[in-house]
Amino acid sequence: MIARFKSAEARLGDLAARRLWTACAYEFLRFGCKEAWACLFGGAMVALLIGTHLWYPASSALARSDFLFLAALAIQVAMLAIRLETFGEARVILVYHVIGTIMEVFKTDVGSWKYIGTAFFHIGGVPLFSGFMYASIGSYLARCWRLFDFRFNGHPPLRALALLAVAIYLNFYSHHYMPDARIALIAATLFLFRSTWLHYRIWRTHRRMPLLLGLFLVALFIWLAENIGTATATWIYPHQRAGWSVVKLGKLGSWFLLLIVSYALVAALNRPRALADSDQLSCEKRSAM
Numbered sequence: 001m002i003a004r005f006k007s008a009e010a011r012l013g014d015l016a017a018r019r020l021w022t023a024c025a026y027e028f029l030r031f032g033c034k035e036a037w038a039c040l041f042g043g044a045m046v047a048l049l050i051g052t053h054l055w056y057p058a059s060s061a062l063a064r065s066d067f068l069f070l071a072a073l074a075i076q077v078a079m080l081a082i083r084l085e086t087f088g089e090a091r092v093i094l095v096y097h098v099i100g101t102i103m104e105v106f107k108t109d110v111g112s113w114k115y116i117g118t119a120f121f122h123i124g125g126v127p128l129f130s131g132f133m134y135a136s137i138g139s140y141l142a143r144c145w146r147l148f149d150f151r152f153n154g155h156p157p158l159r160a161l162a163l164l165a166v167a168i169y170l171n172f173y174s175h176h177y178m179p180d181a182r183i184a185l186i187a188a189t190l191f192l193f194r195s196t197w198l199h200y201r202i203w204r205t206h207r208r209m210p211l212l213l214g215l216f217l218v219a220l221f222i223w224l225a226e227n228i229g230t231a232t233a234t235w236i237y238p239h240q241r242a243g244w245s246v247v248k249l250g251k252l253g254s255w256f257l258l259l260i261v262s263y264a265l266v267a268a269l270n271r272p273r274a275l276a277d278s279d280q281l282s283c284e285k286r287s288a289m
Helices: 002-016 020-038 040-055 064-081 087-109 130-147 158-174 182-192 211-231 250-270 277-288
Strands: 151-153 197-201 206-210
Touching: 020 040, 020 130, 040 064, 040 130, 040 211, 064 087, 064 130, 087 130, 087 158, 087 250, 130 211, 130 250, 158 182, 158 250, 182 250, 197 211, 206 211, 211 250
Parallel strands: none
Antiparallel strands: 151 197, 197 206
16 A cells, blocks of 8 residues: 555656646645644644543543543554654653653642643643653654654754753753743854754755754744643643733743754754765756656
């Protein structure tokens, strides 16, 4: 079945390549399909938040939060079983799941946000499904890395990236008791990735963009998803207690920094590779065939 699909896709690509406008349209379509495929786990989680908010029975013996946890767990197991994720990627996602849950326990304890409803599967005031929200970010990055065949120029050393990620993570705790280093950490991130270009392959050739731009766009979509999470009464921030309002824009900076932690974990697994001239020439030859 997969072989038949690949054959049909190759024929469609050959037809699209005959004209410039059809080639552009086909590459745009491929980009959308790959992005949707990479977002599979995160999209499923957002769909669960919306669906359970609208239709989950309040009288159910199983709390909504527990249903979300069991559903997310089932999705993760299914993705591994049908090889949509590798076990190496799952280990990295699990690490991010754990460190995200630890931070959630701390943040809810100090009143940064609050989860709505009760849960059997919980730690402190944090239902365990929340860790899967972090896991979906790691899943997206890992799947994008494979689907778009990431290559880099000017990527910072992994050791420097690891030190930055640790400093960012610790600041999410320490800023409650010490001066907030968020601005300095954002500046350090901009400096570290100042010359980093991401090369990604949608179809036959690699395109490129500044990695910082890509990370910012991902953080923006996470912030939009967080607005969905609060609008569906899954968790709320202090300023939303009197009624729903947009999540403060300052949270976008926090998500950008937390995304760096996730990116550092995925980069440690995949070991960023440079785009060699031979790689690009090989893609161009395939395009000319």
